[in-house]
Amino acid sequence: MESKIALAQLSALAQENRLALFRLLIRAGQDGLPAGEIAAALGVPPNTLSAQLTLLSNAGLIEGTRQGRSIIYKAQFDAISGLIVFLMEDCCQGRSEICAPVLEAAQSRCC
Amino acid sequence: MESKIALAQLSALAQENRLALFRLLIRAGQDGLPAGEIAAALGVPPNTLSAQLTLLSNAGLIEGTRQGRSIIYKAQFDAISGLIVFLMEDCCQGRSEICAPVLEAAQSRCC
DNA sequence: TCCATATTTCCACAATATTGGAATTATGGA
DNA sequence: TCCATAATTCCAATATTGTGGAAATATGGA
Secondary structure (H helix, E strand, O other), X not given: OOHHHHHHHHHHHOOHHHHHHHHXXXXXXXXXXXXXXXXXXXXXXXXXXXXXXXXXXXXXXXEEEEEOOEEEEEEOHHHHHHHHHHHHOOOOOOOOOOOHHHHHHHHHHOO | OOHHHHHHHHHXXXXXXXXXXXXXXXXXXXXXXXXXXXXXXXXXXXXXXXXXXXXXXXXOXXXXXXXXXEEEEEEOHHHHHHHHHHHHOOOOOOOOOOOHHHHHHHHHXXX
């Protein structure tokens, strides 16, 4: 992954509202949520939410598709996977005993 | 993990210099690097670097220990592991086929 | 004690990001 | 065509962050 993309993703997540928004979509899973429901859930005015959705979307972390009058946003799980790999890149120079436990711990505590 | 800590970690990583700095320490592994060498490697004046080290350190992503006149900074691998878990929290409501591949992909591409 | 090296703290200027009001675009139904 | 709903774009005020100069602190050696 390019450094610029990772930076955009980290910047997008590095804000209270957007982090909450992203995690809401992670929890919503593959069904996603319409922008209006997200705004209601987070208590954010629609134009502000729109700016936040755009940032996360430009970073590739979420994707919106129109469905009637609503736009349904979904978390992009691949993007998170790529970001994790980027952060751990060249972490061990072959000595995988250093970095393997990091991802193993994450895996065992997830789901 | 508390949301505040995750936010501090993401904010700390969401900046070009600090992201490069963190990844440098990830690559340096458990030996770490003295602040001076980091400054030289990144081409950043020492006082600016110090502010960046402080931010990453306060977020728990790195840790510095004095050794003679130098302070050796090391990446905290546990912190990254915790951040990954936080981002994926409640990702699948039991339907682990959604989120398991994310971490598996990360694991297979790392090391 | 004095000096050189390593790093940090203090501070203020410049750059960047966040927010929401008002207006705009898009869709579907009557 | 007209209206209501859903979401976005434009813009400017406000808030936050990043940067480096100058001074300060900490360590080790002569």
